[in-house]
Amino acid sequence: xxxxxxxxxxxxxxxxxxxxxxxxxxxxxxxxxxxxxxxxxxxxxxxxxxxxxxxxxxxxxxxxxxxxxxxxxxxxxxxxxxxxxxxxxxxxxxxxxxxxxxxxxxxxxxxxxxxxxxxxxxxxxxxxxxxxxxxxxxxxxxxxxxxxxxxxxxxxxxxxxxxxxxxxxxxxxxxxxxxxxxxxxxxxxxxxxxxxxxxxxxxxxxxxxxxxxxxxxxxxxxxxxxxxxxxxxxxxxxxxxxxxxxxxxxxxxxxxxxxxxxxxxxxxxxxxxxxxxxxxxxxxxxxxxxxxxxxxxxxxxxxxxxxxxxxxxxxxxxxxxxxxxxxxxxxxxxxxxxxxxxxxxxxxxxxxxxxxxxxxxxxxxxxxxxxxxx
Amino acid sequence: xxxxxxxxxxxxxxxxxxxxxxxxxxxxxxxxxxxxxxxxxxxxxxxxxxxxxxxxxxxxxxxxxxxxxxxxxxxxxxxxxxxxxxxxxxxxxxxxxxxxxxxxxxxxxxxxxxxxxxxxxxxxxxxxxxxxxxxxxxxxxxxxxxxxxxxxxxxxxxxxxxxxxxxxxxxxxxxxxxxxxxxxxxxxxxxxxxxxxxxxxxxxxxxxxxxxxxxxxxxxxxxxxxxxxxxxxxxxxxxxxxxxxxxxxxxxxxxxxxxxxxxxxxxxxxxxxxxxxxxxxxxxxxxxxxxxxxxxxxxxxxxxxxxxxxxxxxxxxxxxxxxxxxxxxxxxxxxxxxxxxxxxxxxxxxxxxxxxxxxxxxxxxxx
Numbered sequence: 001x002x003x004x005x006x007x008x009x010x011x012x013x014x015x016x017x018x019x020x021x022x023x024x025x026x027x028x029x030x031x032x033x034x035x036x037x038x039x040x041x042x043x044x045x046x047x048x049x050x051x052x053x054x055x056x057x058x059x060x061x062x063x064x065x066x067x068x069x070x071x072x073x074x075x076x077x078x079x080x081x082x083x084x085x086x087x088x089x090x091x092x093x094x095x096x097x098x099x100x101x102x103x104x105x106x107x108x109x110x111x112x113x114x115x116x117x118x119x120x121x122x123x124x125x126x127x128x129x130x131x132x133x134x135x136x137x138x139x140x141x142x143x144x145x146x147x148x149x150x151x152x153x154x155x156x157x158x159x160x161x162x163x164x165x166x167x168x169x170x171x172x173x174x175x176x177x178x179x180x181x182x183x184x185x186x187x188x189x190x191x192x193x194x195x196x197x198x199x200x201x202x203x204x205x206x207x208x209x210x211x212x213x214x215x216x217x218x219x220x221x222x223x224x225x226x227x228x229x230x231x232x233x234x235x236x237x238x239x240x241x242x243x244x245x246x247x248x249x250x251x252x253x254x255x256x257x258x259x260x261x262x263x264x265x266x267x268x269x270x271x272x273x274x275x276x277x278x279x280x281x282x283x284x285x286x287x288x289x290x291x292x293x294x295x296x297x298x299x300x301x302x303x304x305x306x307x308x309x310x311x312x313x314x315x316x317x318x319x320x321x322x323x324x325x326x327x328x329x330x331x332x333x334x335x336x337x338x339x340x341x342x343x344x345x346x347x348x349x350x351x352x353x354x355x356x357x358x359x360x361x362x363x364x365x366x367x368x369x370x371x372x373x374x
Numbered sequence: 375x376x377x378x379x380x381x382x383x384x385x386x387x388x389x390x391x392x393x394x395x396x397x398x399x400x401x402x403x404x405x406x407x408x409x410x411x412x413x414x415x416x417x418x419x420x421x422x423x424x425x426x427x428x429x430x431x432x433x434x435x436x437x438x439x440x441x442x443x444x445x446x447x448x449x450x451x452x453x454x455x456x457x458x459x460x461x462x463x464x465x466x467x468x469x470x471x472x473x474x475x476x477x478x479x480x481x482x483x484x485x486x487x488x489x490x491x492x493x494x495x496x497x498x499x500x501x502x503x504x505x506x507x508x509x510x511x512x513x514x515x516x517x518x519x520x521x522x523x524x525x526x527x528x529x530x531x532x533x534x535x536x537x538x539x540x541x542x543x544x545x546x547x548x549x550x551x552x553x554x555x556x557x558x559x560x561x562x563x564x565x566x567x568x569x570x571x572x573x574x575x576x577x578x579x580x581x582x583x584x585x586x587x588x589x590x591x592x593x594x595x596x597x598x599x600x601x602x603x604x605x606x607x608x609x610x611x612x613x614x615x616x617x618x619x620x621x622x623x624x625x626x627x628x629x630x631x632x633x634x635x636x637x638x639x640x641x642x643x644x645x646x647x648x649x650x651x652x653x654x655x656x657x658x659x660x661x662x663x664x665x666x667x668x669x670x671x672x673x674x675x676x677x678x679x680x681x682x683x684x685x686x687x688x689x690x691x692x693x694x695x696x697x698x699x700x701x702x703x704x705x706x707x708x709x710x711x712x713x714x715x716x717x718x719x720x721x722x723x724x725x726x727x728x729x730x731x732x733x734x735x736x737x738x739x740x741x
Contacts, residue, residue, distance in 0.1 A: 043603075043605055046603070046604060046605070047599075047603050047605075053534055053537055053538075054537060057537050057538070057540060057541040060541045060545065060604045061540075061541060061544050061545055064545030064548075064549060064604065064605070064608055065544070065545050065548045065549065065552075068548075068549050068552050068553065069552060072552070072556060076646050080646075089566075091564070091645055092560045092564040092565070092566035092569075093566065095556040095557060095559055095560035095564065095645075095649075096556070096557045096560035096561060096566075096572070098553050098556070098557070099553050099554060099556065099557030099616055099620055100557070100572060102609070102612055102613050102616055103575075103576065103579060103613065103616050103617060103620075105591075105594075105613065106587050106591060106609075106610065106612075106613025106614060106616075107579045107582050107584075107586070107587055107613060107617065108575060108579055109590075110586050110587040110589075110590045110591060111582065113589075113590035114586050114587075114589055114590055117589055117590070163397075167394065170390050170393055170394050171394060173386075173387070173390050174387070174390050174391055176391070176394075179398075180394045180397075182724070182727065183398040183401055184397070184398065184401055185727075186401075186405075186720070186723070187401070187405075188670075188723070189670060189674075189716070189719040189720050189722070189723035189724075190674070190716050190719065190720070191673070191674030191675075191676065191690075191691050191694075191715060191716070191719070192674065192676060193674075193676050193694050193695045193698075193715070194674075194691075194694065194712045194715050194716050196695075196698065197408065197694060197698060197708050197709070197711070197712040198404045198405055198408045198712060199404060200698070200702075200708075201404070201407060201408055201411065201705060201708070201709065202404050202407065204703075204705070213421060213422050213423060214423065215419065215420070215421075215422065215423045215424070215705070216423075217403070217404070217407060217423070217425075220423050220425070249401065249404070254734065257731055257734060257735075258734065258735060261731075261735055306581060306583075309583070310583050310584075310585065312676075312677055313676045313677065313691075316676070316695070317676075317695050317698055329585060329677075332585050332588075333677075336588065336589060337681070342589050345588075345589055346589050348585070349583070349585040349586045349588070349589065350586075352583040352585050352586070353582065353583060353586055356581050356582070356583060359581050360578055360580075360582070363577055363578070363580055363581065364574065364577055364578055367574065367577045368574075
């Protein structure tokens with residue numbers, strides 16, 4: 001259509017067409033730039049302003065949420081201004097682009113960058129070969145963290161999953177199932193720091209002396225039973241188990257909910273048939289329920305093992321890793337933020353990554369099985 | 375036969391409910407203790423356990439006896455019908471009717487305190503909201519410790535931390551969902567080169583521990599001046615939440631009926647229209663599930679706030695953890711602070727539990 005116009009109206013038409021096209025390009029170029037500038041100005045305001053906190057909070061929320069939405073609308077509009085084939089070619093990247101860039105920046109590329117840093121010294125200046133890994137696998141503190149993380153993984157996971165399974169099975173036979181499950185599940189909504197405070201109070205210790213009443217639950221019970229009150233959190237190696245109790249308290253609800261929904265999926269006829277054949281409840285549990293929910297159990301166990309591997313907040317708040325309770329993630333934090341040693345911290349992070357590689361491989365295998373269509 | 379079967383059923387139901395009630399009781403006990411403590415006077419908290427708000431027997435002072443100046447305190451004395459030496463009275467002498475005599479102080483005080491075990495009912499000591507007021511404010515606070523001394527501390531300003539947590543959690547929930555929804559739509563309904571490969575990368579980084587990112591991202595933040603800014607922590611939460619969000623929403627969106635979308639394409643709707651008018655409304659259940667998941671995760675997060683936000687804009691977890699660090703024995707502040715931090719997530723949790731559980735079941739592995 002533009003061509004026919006050019007032929008009929010000569011040079012003015014051609015110039016006019018050029019101006020329109022140029023104008024369109026300019027507008028489509030400037031709209032995103034202006035949008036970006038406005039958003040940037042608000043960011044500077046938020047960073048440097050001393051306005052009342054409530055104003056900053058409101059502006060921040062609106063700016064953050066609306067900003068992202070506007071960026072999508074504007075870039076989508078920009079792509080739709082392009083000629084048809086280009087729109088079709090570029091539009092998918094407008095949609096997945098931000099996600100891919102952010103995931104790349106925050107997770108994918110850091111794997112390589114941390115790997116590189118793990119071979120450098122504490123400020124990332126010179127290469128030190130495997131020194132940081134020699135530290136990570138031989139230092140006394142690191143060996144202690146490995147022992148403790150193993151405790152968390154084995155004891156914490158088995159108790160969380162075991163209790164979760166027990167409660168799921170029992171609750172399935174009760175009329176008040178929903179109430180019980182809500183109560184067990186509730187700690188999932190509490191932060192690890194909050195849970196830390198709750199349990200610190202349970203374990204609190206005042207010491208010996210005349211007229212001192214213990215205000216911590218455990219010590220009060222021990223005293224009432226005729227024992228001696230103890231500073232539970234500074235008694236290695238048992239303090240690790242007292243900390244693991246907190247994890248069990250937090251994670252049992254998760255295990256219970258997931259296992260419970262798997263149990264609900266077992267066909268009733270299967271259990272009925274077993275009972276008619278004379279199987280006891282215990283037999284039915286081990287011969288039917290367990291095999292049926294095996295997949296779910298493995299998923300739950302994997303999730304909780306990964307959780308206990310990266311565990312940080314509880315130890316940080318309760319003991320700071322002192323008295324033989326240090327864990328890998330806390331040592332990572334100490335190395336990076338207390339001792340300022342990026343090399344060692346990076347090596348520890350890589351150790352954590354290596355520990356989850358089997359799970360990554362398994363996830364990828366499952367995924368490629370599910371989605372042959374890709 | 376039928377009767378015994380019925381009996382057996384009742385019996386097993388009793389056992390089942392009994393065990394469950396016991397477990398639930400143990401599960402609630404620590405939180406209950408903290409809740410009750412947060413409502414007690416600071417001095418009561420330091421001198422007696424929280425369970426003393428329940429009815430129990432307690433030694434109460436009922437009388438005070440002045441020993442006459444004529445009595446020789448160095449020899450056994452007769453008081454209230456019993457004869458005892460000063461030393462025995464120091465230890466405490468129990469009268470036949472259950473009352474107990476205890477000498478107060480040294481010999482010269484000539485004072486004997488009579489105590490009696492009495493039943494104390496529910497909440498014998500007054501409850502108060504002072505601890506909440508104290509922990510929320512940033513001004514100076516006063517309270518009495520175990521020995522009755524008045525102590526002055528700087529407040530922890532949990533009120534302002536609460537606002538900061540909202541400023542962090544709301545955008546850090548919505549932004550990743552928005553970005554993930556666009557991406558999930560792209561992966562499930564649009565065709566482009568590298569689609570399979572890029573999505574495989576998403577699956578691969580699902581469980582990467584976030585410790586991997588902290589060191590390099592902190593370097594970037596220092597260069598970009600993003601440390602301690604809201605934008606910085608939103609982006610961090612977005613980055614760490616995106617793989618799971620994209621994965622979950624992709625799983626959901628790819629099951630939407632193909633006919634519906636094709637009909638819309640036939641009508642000449644653009645991708646953007648289809649996404650906003652069709653896909654987003656249809657995906658509300660999945661979006662809601664993930665939103666609750668992410669909100670609780672961000673609100674309760676400590677590590678990311680500690681590393682990227684720090685002291686500049688304290689969030690509740692950070693503020694609470696610093697009370698533990700600075701005033702680890704101030705239980706009136708710790709318990710009320712813990713409850714302030716739990717308030718919103720518990721409300722969200724109980725109001726929207728069904729969505730939360732659905733999200734949990736859809737994909738529970740997060741890095």
